[in-house]
Amino acid sequence: MRAIIHVDMDAFFASVEQHDDPALRGRPVMVGGGSHRGVVAAASYEARQFGVRSAMPGAVARRLCPQGVFVKSRFARYREVSAEIFTIFRRYTDLVEGLSLDEAFLDVSEAVRPERGLEQIGRAIKRDIGRVCGLTASVGMAHNKLLAKLASDYDKPDGFTLVRFEDTRRFLDPLPIRRLPGIGPRSADKLHDAGIYTLGQLRRTPSELLFELFGATGLEFARRAAGKDERPVKSTRVRRSISQENTFSQDHTSLASLRPVLQAQSEQVAETLVRKQLYARTVTLKLRSSRFSTLTRSLSLNGYTQSADRISATAFELLENWAEWRSGFAVRLLGVGVSGLEAQPALETILDENQGCNQPSADGGGH
Ligand SMILES: [Mg+2]
Numbered sequence: 001m002r003a004i005i006h007v008d009m010d011a012f013f014a015s016v017e018q019h020d021d022p023a024l025r026g027r028p029v030m031v032g033g034g035s036h037r038g039v040v041a042a043a044s045y046e047a048r049q050f051g052v053r054s055a056m057p058g059a060v061a062r063r064l065c066p067q068g069v070f071v072k073s074r075f076a077r078y079r080e081v082s083a084e085i086f087t088i089f090r091r092y093t094d095l096v097e098g099l100s101l102d103e104a105f106l107d108v109s110e111a112v113r114p115e116r117g118l119e120q121i122g123r124a125i126k127r128d129i130g131r132v133c134g135l136t137a138s139v140g141m142a143h144n145k146l147l148a149k150l151a152s153d154y155d156k157p158d159g160f161t162l163v164r165f166e167d168t169r170r171f172l173d174p175l176p177i178r179r180l181p182g183i184g185p186r187s188a189d190k191l192h193d194a195g196i197y198t199l200g201q202l203r204r205t206p207s208e209l210l211f212e213l214f215g216a217t218g219l220e221f222a223r224r225a226a227g228k229d230e231r232p233v234k235s236t237r238v239r240r241s242i243s244q245e246n247t248f249s250q251d252h253t254s255l256a257s258l259r260p261v262l263q264a265q266s267e268q269v270a271e272t273l274v275r276k277q278l279y280a281r282t283v284t285l286k287l288r289s290s291r292f293s294t295l296t297r298s299l300s301l302n303g304y305t306q307s308a309d310r311i312s313a314t315a316f317e318l319l320e321n322w323a324e325w326r327s328g329f330a331v332r333l334l335g336v337g338v339s340g341l342e343a344q345p346a347l348e349t350i351l352d353e354n355q356g357c358n359q360p361s362a363d364g365g366g367h
């Protein structure tokens with residue numbers, strides 16, 4: 001069984017503003033929406049008490065909450081705090097699926113120990129966020145994504161809800177059907193007309209009726225109402241490097257014999273770059289000689305590449321520079337890596353354009 005955590009920061013943008021400016025604490029704060037035609041990007045919980053919601057026109061928010069404070073959004077700052085939060089997540093697992101700047105699923109199955117269960121990990125993450133960022137998060141824990149998300153929403157703000165497997169029905173059954181992701185206002189109306197208001201009622205509804213109302217989607221609704229969800233947490237981490245290395249059964253003692261190894265490794269690295277539609281800026285050579293420990297040497301290019309030949313030539317240059325200082329050497333391990341990866345570097349920074357087969361098409365419009 002999986003161990004899934006859903007973390008959702010409370011009124012994220014507004015909370016960051018209140019954190020950074022103590023004068024805003026305890027007051028109704030609206031981020032964005034201050035200009036003539038603007039829309040509220042986020043509202044503090046104090047503002048929500050007046051009925052202010054995100055995506056509401058600023059003029060409406062002003063009418064509902066005349067004493068509210070409008071502040072300009074500072075996305076660079078929100079991204080900075082977001083990066084801190086995601087760094088905390090990755091202390092606990094590599095399987096982090098970001099849904100937005102302030103919301104993510106974590107699969108912590110591997111981190112669960114007899115002495116440190118799901119609940120302790122959730123508690124630790126919540127505590128870390130408080131210590132590092134000075135903000136509150138709502139944390140939901142369960143054996144799948146659906147339940148973890150419903151759990152984080154259950155007791156918001158500053159929520160902390162664990163749904164144990166055996167408590168699935170007890171947790172879900174009383175919830176209104178609108179809470180279920182996928183059930184929008186129109187589906188809800190249809191269900192209400194059929195006398196179905198809670199997830200418990202939905203779960204017990206005959207599948208013939210659900211099929212009649214919604215087709216195959218109706219059967220999916222019933223599965224979800226029963227708390228079934230097998231979707232895996234998909235890591236959204238951007239790859240930082242790609243590399244290939246080989247350990248030899250016998251030491252290599254000449255540059256000439258190492259050159260084809262570098263070429264083959266570079267071709268594999270370049271193939272991965274093309275497949276992932278990434279470009280690299282930095283080439284790293286890794287080697288271990290029988291007398292010395294492992295060392296790496298890196299060189300940054302003056303642009304981005306996907307070319308095996310350029311990667312190989314750069315790695316060989318690094319190897320030659322290293323070998324120059326040695327009268328003799330015996331290489332046991334050799335590897336090539338690339339980093340400084342970018343999916344869409346500016347066209348003028350892409351090297352080797354004529355060689356690539358997977359260059360992004362020039363759209364003429366720029367962006
Ligand atoms: Mg949030």
